[in-house]
Amino acid sequence: MAQQMLRNRMPLPSFEESVPLMITFAPNWPIRTVFFRVIGTALVIGAAAMWLLPGSDASAETALMKLGVSLFFFFSGLALLMLHHQDNQPDAYFDPIRRELRVLQKNNRGRPQTILRRSYDSLGSVRFNEHYLEISDVDGTILMRLPIDSTEIRHALRMQLSGLVNISA
Template sequence: MHVAQQQTLRNRMPLPSFEETVPLMITFAPNWPLRTVIFRVVGTALVIGAAAMWLLPGSGVDADAALMKLGVSLFFFLCGLALLMIHHQDNQPDAYFDPIRREVRVLQKNNRGRPQTILRRSYDSLGAARFNEHYLEICDVDGSILMRLPIPSADIRQALRSQLSGFVTISA
């Protein structure tokens, strides 16, 4: 009896094979692209300013001034490096769409650089998917936006539509 129930469930909802659908991974984009540009410009200026303190003429070689100059240049260098790395591509999480398990996973690199799952949702538990020309918005059941992902090409958009169709309400 138990084997017959499992056979019936398999016949109702066949699992797609790996040859038919492929998993997709999309990297999140920063929310504010202008902020990223500003951080990179200011970070670059701080790193260059840290080096320029030592290369420009006109500074005294007094021991107290050299110690202060070392502290300020080290501060500028570390702040500039932090601003350069704050929205780096390697720090962005990835959305992994798995057609076999019918779920979306959000992966973030941990301290060792290995991907770690921070969110896992089955396609059935998602509310809706809105496709734009350049973005995909995945909404929760209550209508709030869970994630907004950039879609790099029309092929990936079509593959996502085919994976999500039948499980998620799709709006154009």
């Protein structure tokens, strides 16, 4: 019985035939990213400008308050600048050997950690567009939308997923 199951299984593709692909997620709201970067830059520059521009007086109480406000501006600006940084975005890893899609997110130590693992059989459909790939669940809800920058990646993904996942036009 076990030998019959092994014979009926589809052969696994070799690494030479299909290469694993990794695509980085893009922020959902690019205008919000630009807005946060502008505000973050203004806060960091404002923290430094507070000390460079001439002030009203240089008393100890005012200097202490200036220090607190400038530190608050500096760290708030850094937080806004790093909010949608490219290193914070998860990666989608398409594995042709295991026939699965994994979403990897860097943990606190900077190492990739799997946060989602779906086999190609459990995916509903895939839709390719000029600029992105849309992966849907079996019930039709969109699982993820990934940006695709080159036609080579689009072609490699289409070849990897064809026959395993329903590709809609």
